[in-house]
Amino acid sequence: MASAVSPSRPGVRPSDGPSVAPRDAGPTAPLASRPPAPRAVVAPCASPSGSGPVAPPAIELRGVVKRFGANTVLDGLDFSVAKGDRVTLIGPSGSGKTTILRLLMTLEESDAGLILVDGDPYTHEMKGRRRVALSERRRSLVRKRVGMVFQQFNLFPNMTVLENIVEAPVHVLGISKEQAVHRAKELLDQVGLGDKADARCTQLSGGQQQRVAIARALAMDPEILLLDEVTSALDPELVADVLGVLREVAETTDITMLIVTHEMQFARDVSNRVLMFDHGRIVEEADPETMFSAPREERTQEFLKAVLAG
Numbered sequence: 328m329a330s331a332v333s334p335s336r337p338g339v340r341p342s343d344g345p346s347v348a349p350r351d352a353g354p355t356a357p358l359a360s361r362p363p364a365p366r367a368v369v370a371p372c373a374s375p376s377g378s379g380p381v382a383p384p385a386i387e388l389r390g391v392v393k394r395f396g397a398n399t400v401l402d403g404l405d406f407s408v409a410k411g412d413r414v415t416l417i418g419p420s421g422s423g424k425t426t427i428l429r430l431l432m433t434l435e436e437s438d439a440g441l442i443l444v445d446g447d448p449y450t451h452e453m454k455g456r457r458r459v460a461l462s463e464r465r466r467s468l469v470r471k472r473v474g475m476v477f478q479q480f481n482l483f484p485n486m487t488v489l490e491n492i493v494e495a496p497v498h499v500l501g502i503s504k505e506q507a508v509h510r511a512k513e514l515l516d517q518v519g520l521g522d523k524a525d526a527r528c529t530q531l532s533g534g535q536q537q538r539v540a541i542a543r544a545l546a547m548d549p550e551i552l553l554l555d556e557v558t559s560a561l562d563p564e565l566v567a568d569v570l571g572v573l574r575e576v577a578e579t580t581d582i583t584m585l586i587v588t589h590e591m592q593f594a595r596d597v598s599n600r601v602l603m604f605d606h607g608r609i610v611e612e613a614d615p616e617t618m619f620s621a622p623r624e625e626r627t628q629e630f631l632k633a634v635l636a637g
């Protein structure tokens with residue numbers, strides 16, 4: 328499996344064998360040690376002969392700068408996520424994790440640097456030494472490859488569950504209504520809501536609404552799925568169902584996932600890489616076993632201790 332991060336930031340590779348109980352329980356002892364999440368894909372690397380072109384990462388940030396007024400949140404951030412990888416961003420509040428997802432959702436615009444998806448420019452490209460914004464048409468073509476699930480579901484309250492799911496495939500991807508409905512019903516079964524197709528979203532619990540939002544994102548057949556604190560708005564008893572659905576998606580598809588979560592057990596179960604952020608910088612990166620059982624950096628140790636104590 329290729330590293331989730333650029334070659335200039337080599338990290339510890341995930342263990343392929345069964346996970347073992349950590350010798351040093353460290354700050355993360357409450358997290359159960361489970362085998363690494365099964366991987367459905369072969370990392371795209373060099374051709375079998377070793378001489379062919381190397382496939383580009385699913386996501387690449389090159390020197391990305393993001394400021395809010397005088398507050399520079401990201402100051403030349405570089406990292407990449409290989410195809411099929413599941414990468415979780417952890418770190419204290421305000422460290423810039425959501426800003427990264429919002430840039431990838433095109434809800435925010437970077438001030439400098441480039442974002443590439445599958446090697447293609449995402450919002451800007453370089454023309455000589457000038458950074459030029461892509462046309463709306465070119466943006467929307469690349470943008471379709473990226474799906475997202477938000478903390479606040481963002482469903483259309485006046486539509487039924489089924490209508491919420493088929494809307495974008497029909498109007499954005501242009502697939503037939505019949506096909507979209509068929510796929511939506513499959514996805515509703517998958518997220519355990521096969522009997523809710525005709526319900527209004529407002530009649531559902533928060534956990535059910537979030538599962539509809541997951542089905543809606545999957546209906547767009549994304550190559551990349553961004554998950555932004557998807558359980559933060561849920562009552563504790565509803566969290567497990569939503570995480571269970573996402574675990575299944577991780578186990579049964581090869582979708583690249585970039586996850587921001589405060590659910591450390593979920594991060595441990597689903598990710599194959601974890602990046603610890605502080606002040607918009609990656610302070611540590613590792614496979615989940617290492618990150619949660621034996622983090623190297625003092626900043627990570629402090630953060631995990633505080634999170635797990637809370």
Ligand SMILES: Nc1ncnc2c1ncn2[C@@H]1O[C@H](COP(=O)(O)OP(=O)(O)OP(=O)(O)O)[C@@H](O)[C@H]1O
Pocket residue numbers: 395398400418419420421422423424425426427
């Ligand atoms: N729209 C905005 N306007 C002004 N400042 C913003 C805006 N969005 C984010 N920020 C600032 O950017 C910084 C990073 O915020 P961000 O939400 O990315 O952090 P985070 O690591 O995701 O935090 P949390 O875990 O609390 O969600 C913070 O200082 C925040 O106040």
